[in-house]
Amino acid sequence: SQQGEEDPQALSIQEGENATMNCSYKTSINNLQWYRQNSGRGLVHLILIRSNEREKHSGRLRVTLDTSKKSSSLLITASRAADTASYFCATAPGLTGANNLFFGTGTRLTVIP
Amino acid sequence: EAQVTQNPRYLITVTGKKLTVTCSQNMNHEYMSWYRQDPGLGLRQIYYSMNVEVTDKGDVPEGYKVSRKEKRNFPLILESPSPNQTSLYFCASSSLKTQYFGPGTRLLVL
Numbered sequence: 357s358q359q360g361e362e363d364p365q366a367l368s369i370q371e372g373e374n375a376t377m378n379c380s381y382k383t384s385i386n387n388l389q390w391y392r393q394n395s396g397r398g399l400v401h402l403i404l405i406r407s408n409e410r411e412k413h414s415g416r417l418r419v420t421l422d423t424s425k426k427s428s429s430l431l432i433t434a435s436r437a438a439d440t441a442s443y444f445c446a447t448a449p450g451l452t453g454a455n456n457l458f459f460g461t462g463t464r465l466t467v468i469p
Numbered sequence: 470e471a472q473v474t475q476n477p478r479y480l481i482t483v484t485g486k487k488l489t490v491t492c493s494q495n496m497n498h499e500y501m502s503w504y505r506q507d508p509g510l511g512l513r514q515i516y517y518s519m520n521v522e523v524t525d526k527g528d529v530p531e532g533y534k535v536s537r538k539e540k541r542n543f544p545l546i547l548e549s550p551s552p553n554q555t556s557l558y559f560c561a562s563s564s565l566k567t568q569y570f571g572p573g574t575r576l577l578v579l
Contacts, residue, residue, distance in 0.1 A: 458514075
């Protein structure tokens, strides 16, 4: 399977703390994306990082990519209770862009007010 | 408003009774896809379509059919549902960079 794997599977932190989630994958990629899912609802795209990029920021989100280790991390700074959700990494292999994404199993983040 | 819609949102059915879950997008995307989500397994792709009349199998296509007669619609068909198809289903369309997901259809097959 080309699925990525997130680590940890679950994470619980206090509001205001930073949350870090990791993703490992198996094949070469065109880009890696992070999505957020509120309980039982559709996934929402957060950020995309291309294979030739090492770090990217968007608001309180910071994503890093290490293609030599086939891994990525998502950092959410100054977490809020509203950040409680599941977070998935998704890889777009080779030259396919975003069309065929392979999703990981997700990290369940709980932010305690 | 740009969106992907799915219907129905919830469905309880019995083994063997054919059903169709509809998916429609208003963003003029060429690429559409169906996923199922199960606890501990993440999202797995069932079928995808690169354009009208072009469909391909994903990771878990067994027991499912799709069609793409129009750009905006991509229905998922279960000809003879079985209990192992009980799951949460998501349709998505793509802008070549990111995927836009529908709200999900929760299916229970008894």
